[in-house]
Amino acid sequence: MQSNKKFMVMIGGVIAVVIFWIGWVSSNPADEKAMATFVSVEQLLDDNINKRTKLGGLVKDGSIIISETNYLDCTFILKEGHTELAVKYDKTRPDLFKDGAEVIVTGQYLDGTFYADELQTKCASRYEGDLRDENAYNLTEIDT
Amino acid sequence: MTPIAGGAALNLAFGFSILTVISLIFYTRSGDQRLFWVGQRLSLAISFFVFMATFILSYQLMISNFDIDYVARYTSLETPTMYKISALWAGQSGSLLFWLFILSIFATTTVIQNQNKHHRLMPWVIITLAVIQMFFLVLTNFVTNPFMPTDADFVVANGNGLNPLLQNVTMAIHPPTLYLGYVGFSVPFAFAFSALMNKDTSSLWIQSIRRWTLVAWLFLSMGIILGGWWAYQELGWGGYWAWDPVENASFMPWLTATAFVHSIIIQEKKDMLRVWNMVLIILTFTLCIFGTFLTRSGVMSSVHSFTASSLGPIFLTFVFIIMIVSFGLMYLRKDDLRSPRKMESFTSRESGFLFNNMVFVVMCFAVFWGTLFPVFSEAVRGTKITVGPPFFNQINIPIGLILLALTGIGPLLAWRKTSKESLIRNFTFPILSGLVGAAIFLFLGYKGYVVISLSLCVFVTATIFTEFARGIKARTNKFNESIFVALWRMVSKNRSRYGGYIVHLGIVLMFVGFTGHAFDKEKEFSLTVGESDHVAGYQFELIKMSEAERANHYAWISELRVTDHSGQFITNLRPEKRVYFHKNPDVNRRQPHSELDIYSTMNKDIYSIFSAVDNENGIAFIKIMVNPLVRWVWIGGYILVFGTMIAMWPRKDS
Numbered sequence: 053m054q055s056n057k058k059f060m061v062m063i064g065g066v067i068a069v070v071i072f073w074i075g076w077v078s079s080n081p082a083d084e085k086a087m088a089t090f091v092s093v094e095q096l097l098d099d100n101i102n103k104r105t106k107l108g109g110l111v112k113d114g115s116i117i118i119s120e121t122n123y124l125d126c127t128f129i130l131k132e133g134h135t136e137l138a139v140k141y142d143k144t145r146p147d148l149f150k151d152g153a154e155v156i157v158t159g160q161y162l163d164g165t166f167y168a169d170e171l172q173t174k175c176a177s178r179y180e181g182d183l184r185d186e187n188a189y190n191l192t193e194i195d196t
Numbered sequence: 197m198t199p200i201a202g203g204a205a206l207n208l209a210f211g212f213s214i215l216t217v218i219s220l221i222f223y224t225r226s227g228d229q230r231l232f233w234v235g236q237r238l239s240l241a242i243s244f245f246v247f248m249a250t251f252i253l254s255y256q257l258m259i260s261n262f263d264i265d266y267v268a269r270y271t272s273l274e275t276p277t278m279y280k281i282s283a284l285w286a287g288q289s290g291s292l293l294f295w296l297f298i299l300s301i302f303a304t305t306t307v308i309q310n311q312n313k314h315h316r317l318m319p320w321v322i323i324t325l326a327v328i329q330m331f332f333l334v335l336t337n338f339v340t341n342p343f344m345p346t347d348a349d350f351v352v353a354n355g356n357g358l359n360p361l362l363q364n365v366t367m368a369i370h371p372p373t374l375y376l377g378y379v380g381f382s383v384p385f386a387f388a389f390s391a392l393m394n395k396d397t398s399s400l401w402i403q404s405i406r407r408w409t410l411v412a413w414l415f416l417s418m419g420i421i422l423g424g425w426w427a428y429q430e431l432g433w434g435g436y437w438a439w440d441p442v443e444n445a446s447f448m449p450w451l452t453a454t455a456f457v458h459s460i461i462i463q464e465k466k467d468m469l470r471v472w473n474m475v476l477i478i479l480t481f482t483l484c485i486f487g488t489f490l491t492r493s494g495v496m497s498s499v500h501s502f503t504a505s506s507l508g509p510i511f512l513t514f515v516f517i518i519m520i521v522s523f524g525l526m527y528l529r530k531d532d533l534r535s536p537r538k539m540e541s542f543t544s545r546e547s548g549f550l551f552n553n554m555v556f557v558v559m560c561f562a563v564f565w566g567t568l569f570p571v572f573s574e575a576v577r578g579t580k581i582t583v584g585p586p587f588f589n590q591i592n593i594p595i596g597l598i599l600l601a602l603t604g605i606g607p608l609l610a611w612r613k614t615s616k617e618s619l620i621r622n623f624t625f626p627i628l629s630g631l632v633g634a635a636i637f638l639f640l641g642y643k644g645y646v647v648i649s650l651s652l653c654v655f656v657t658a659t660i661f662t663e664f665a666r667g668i669k670a671r672t673n674k675f676n677e678s679i680f681v682a683l684w685r686m687v688s689k690n691r692s693r694y695g696g697y698i699v700h701l702g703i704v705l706m707f708v709g710f711t712g713h714a715f716d717k718e719k720e721f722s723l724t725v726g727e728s729d730h731v732a733g734y735q736f737e738l739i740k741m742s743e744a745e746r747a748n749h750y751a752w753i754s755e756l757r758v759t760d761h762s763g764q765f766i767t768n769l770r771p772e773k774r775v776y777f778h779k780n781p782d783v784n785r786r787q788p789h790s791e792l793d794i795y796s797t798m799n800k801d802i803y804s805i806f807s808a809v810d811n812e813n814g815i816a817f818i819k820i821m822v823n824p825l826v827r828w829v830w831i832g833g834y835i836l837v838f839g840t841m842i843a844m845w846p847r848k849d850s
Contacts (some may be wrong), residue, residue: 059539059547063554070558074565074591079339083586090570091579098384106582121815123722144720144819145806158584 068081085169088158093132096161106158107166112136113151130157130166148173202252202343206293206608210244210337212238212332220323232319239307239322241484242329243300253290253342257283262352265289265344265466272357274748279358280369286358288507289342291371295488296332298379303329306383306408320390321383328382331514339507357748357777362612367425373418378484379411381453384391385481388474392525395532397470402460409460410844413453414837419719420446421833432790432805434718434821436829439588444567445487445500448560452480455556461692462549465611471526472553473597478522483560486515490567541613548606555602556676559595566591593645597652600707603700604656607663626664631656649711660697660704667694687842695843702836705828712800712825720807720819732822734766734802735759741809741816743802749789752809754816758802769793771806771818800824 079089088106109132119125125142138158147156149171154180159168220235222228253266257280270283270290285291303325308320338340346352373639384405391401414684423443424436430728437443456476462469487513526533539546566583573581608614608622633654637647664683671682687694719733728737740755752773758766772791795802803821810817 057840059550062542063550066551066554066558070595071376071562074562074592077587077591078565078569081583081587082590085584086587086590087581090582110409123808123815124720144805 053131076135093130093135093137096166097135097137100161102161104158104160106156107137107154108132108154109137111149111153111155116151127165137161137166138164139168141168141171143169143171146171146173198252198256198261199343199345202249202256203341204248204452205252206333206337206341206343209242209249210330210333212242212245213326213333213523216242216326217323219321219331220326225320229399229686233324235319236311238303238416241328242326242333243304246293246300246329246333248759249336249343250284251291251492253293254281254284257281260355262355263346264342265346267340268352268355270356270358270506272355275358280367280786283376284635285371285546289336289340289344290374293341293342293380294334294372295375296329296336298375298476299325299329299382302379302383305553306386309632310397310404316394316396316464317387317390317401317404320393321386324386324389325382328386332363335510339510342486354765357614366422366429370419370422373415373422377412377414378446378449378487378771379417379480380408380415380486381449382479382701383408384412384456384477388477389522389525392474392522392529395529397474397529399464399467401717402463402473406460407844407846409457410840413450413457414840414844416446416450416453417836417840418833420450421588421830421836425830425833428826429792429794432792433807434716434823435713436826439563439566439585442487442491442565445490446564447482448563448567449480449483449487451560452483456480458549458556459553462546463535466537466546468537468539468546469497469550470535471530472532474526474533476553476557478519478526479557479560482515482518482522485511485518489515501810510814518774537549543609543614543619544610545606545611545614548609548685549603552599552602552606555595555599559592559599559672579771595709596707597645597648600652600656600704603650604659605704607700610657622662622781626655626658629658635828645709646714649707654709656700656704660701663697691845691847692843695786695841695845698839698842699836700839702834702839705832705835709825709827709829709832712823713827715824718819718821720817722810722815722817723814724814729818731820733759733761734820734822736804736818736820736843737769738816738818741814745778749774749776750793751775752805752806753810754818756804766802767803769795769802771804773809796827798827829845 084104087102088104090108091101093107093109095101096107101161107130109130112129112131115129117127122142125140126145126146127138127140130137130139139159141157153173156172157166157168158170158171159166161167216235216238219231219238223235229378250748253264256264256267257271258277260267260271260273260280266287266289267283270286271280275283283290285294303322307322314321332427354746381753387401387405387408391397419501420443423446427438428434428436449756453476456473459469459473459476463473489508539550541547566588569583570580570585575577604626608626610618614622630651634647634651637650642650667686668679670684671677671686672679675682681695719729719731721729722730723736723738725738725741728735730736737757737759739757740753742753742755744751745755753770754772756769756771758769760766772794774789774791776787776789778786790805790807792803792805794804801821801823803823805819805821806816808820809815
């Protein structure tokens with residue numbers, strides 16, 4: 053019995069240490085990129101939030117501008133509802149990034165521009181496509 | 197016609213699942229043997245009709261019957277046959293049917309295998325399995341039916357085609373493997389539940405599920421590793437693990453299952469930890485269902501999630517019901533669950549196992565915490581805070597290293613209590629090896645976690661070799677056998693033990709690979725033909741750019757000549773930029789895809805992505821990553837599979 057009690061204390065101790073560790077990391081992440089707050093574009097602009105945030109929205113049609121000097125530099129306008137925000141991104145863009153694509157960007161808002169260091173595309177048609185009308189599609193061409 | 201037959205098969209299966217449960221519950225009350233006999237056959241009928249439905253859908257996918265919505269959405273006439281079949285698990289309703297299909301294979305095997313065994317356990321085992329089947333039959337019958345006819349105001353002459361990302365051999369194997377793992381845990385869970393119902397939670401049920409558990413564990417491990425491999429080969433961000441919610445969803449049950457695989461040994465040998473084993477198997481099964489929920493519900497934004505669907509609440513309800521019923525039943529059976537024996541010492545193998553178990557569960561909790569952090573933070577503080585890989589790494593690296601250390605320590609401890617002399621005898625060589633390793637790694641200029649991780653790898657490898665050497669020596673001395681004969685006989689006499697050590701060796705090699713991640717280098721640059729740039733001591737020269745039109749896509753191919761710092765030729769890399777559905781007049785329907793090229797060695801991988809092409813100016817945009825030691829992760833994976841096979845291989849006499 054004595055030994056069992058000692059084990060219980062030990063187990064309790066381990067659990068306490070782990071909860072402390074998880075709590076500590078949750079409040080003091082070592083890497084500033086470890087956490088990001090999900091906000092709406094409107095909220096970001098209203099409150100002028102400058103810490104690391106995550107935004108979701110659509111790429112405004114025709115808003116993608118690619119730098120002439122460096123193809124990797126690009127700006128576009130992110131639309132969420134009626135709110136718009138200029139986003140700057142300078143890394144390899146995902147394959148599905150295009151006008152009208154649903155994207156999630158992570159980064160920091162500074163002086164009217166959102167500097168994103170992560171850009172994820174989320175394309176619904178990727179897994180659950182709409183059916184397409186074959187009249188607008190020349191099949192025989194592909195078969196040959 | 198056939199869609200109707202498919203739907204009818206699912207209806208019938210649902211009906212039989214109800215009948216099975218009713219007749220077996222009556223059997224448990226009345227004890228009338230005929231009712232058991234009926235229930236057993238009825239349960240086989242559920243599986244039979246599920247098989248039928250699955251074969252009908254597969255056949256319709258193969259003959260491209262676009263009158264069925266599912267077929268039209270996930271395949272097209274051009275889809276290669278192999279991927280027409282794999283489309284069975286590409287979409288939501290198909291993958292649920294596929295879940296059910298695997299569950300039915302397992303249920304049938306369980307019923308037939310135990311026809312004349314475990315008479316007390318089987319009725320509730322069959323009931324539990326039938327209820328799980330019923331749940332998935334409700335989904336496929338009434339919520340998302342795979343045989344739904346096409347709902348379009350035009351005749352569908354050709355289907356959508358399978359997403360190019362999924363047209364990859366690994367991707368055709370990864371989901372089924374993972375499913376085999378997820379679903380496989382239904383059987384041990386059913387036995388556990390039955391043991392609870394029968395008020396007999398001693399080691400009997402454990403013996404009957406040991407091999408099942410290993411099979412499920414093997415498939416789950418393989419599924420996870422293949423998923424990582426696919427992400428690495430196909431997705432083009434240069435990694436194999438991103439702490440994505442759905443990856444975590446498969447990792448959490450793996451952690452509790454791994455704990456379970458260890459702690460059932462204690463119950464089998466010592467009849468201890470009864471409560472603990474119950475908790476572990478219930479958690480594992482619940483986490484498997486929860487994983488399916490995370491994948492399907494769209495609660496978490498993830499590459500894996502399907503579009504928002506109505507399945508979330510249904511799955512969550514099922515998860516809660518399983519937990520409430522199972523844990524409630526455990527509470528009612530608390531007297532029976534009290535183990536007759538107690539721990540005797542900290543330095544015993546029992547306590548080593550117990551600690552390893554706790555660390556696994558703790559890690560599972562940490563992953564759970566991070567995965568649901570957005571949900572928790574929104575509930576508590578009103579803001580949705582998402583956590584990324586750095587968070588998971590920070591929390592889990594130390595926990596993982598403790599586990600690695602325990603992998604070495606545990607097997608060296610004796611049952612009940614380890615004497616001081618044997619502690620010294622067993623640990624001297626491994627600890628010295630670890631320390632020598634640490635000194636060498638520090639001398640080479642490594643720091644922090646890298647040194648700890650690599651020296652622990654040396655330490656654990658040393659313990660494994662010590663164990664093998666000791667066993668072989670004992671046999672060569674006693675029976676005068678040659679080393680190889682001794683090794684062979686030793687392993688075949690004690691498969692689970694030595695198979696387990698081999699699995700540990702696989703895990704060590706995977707840790708070596710994980711450690712390599714600390715040294716990853718990457719760079720993005722643009723080149724015209726003739727130009728070059730360098731990354732991590734390697735020179736990359738663009739020697740050629742070409743174009744090609746192929747059956748279902750158009751490709752731009754860049755050819756990079758890779759040389760090392762001394763100008764020595766290494767390889768040519770040919771990453772491609774492809775556009776699938778390139779004939780589609782609607783530009784938005786065309787789908788770009790980067791086909792990467794990897795040069796892989798034991799030492800490091802050179803990973804190239806052709807991210808974009810500027811046709812007017814002939815510029816190629818290239819991303820290069822140099823990832824050390826990645827191959828060790830895959831080698832470790834092979835060894836893990838090999839070791840598990842040894843551990844679960846049936847003995848001749850049984």
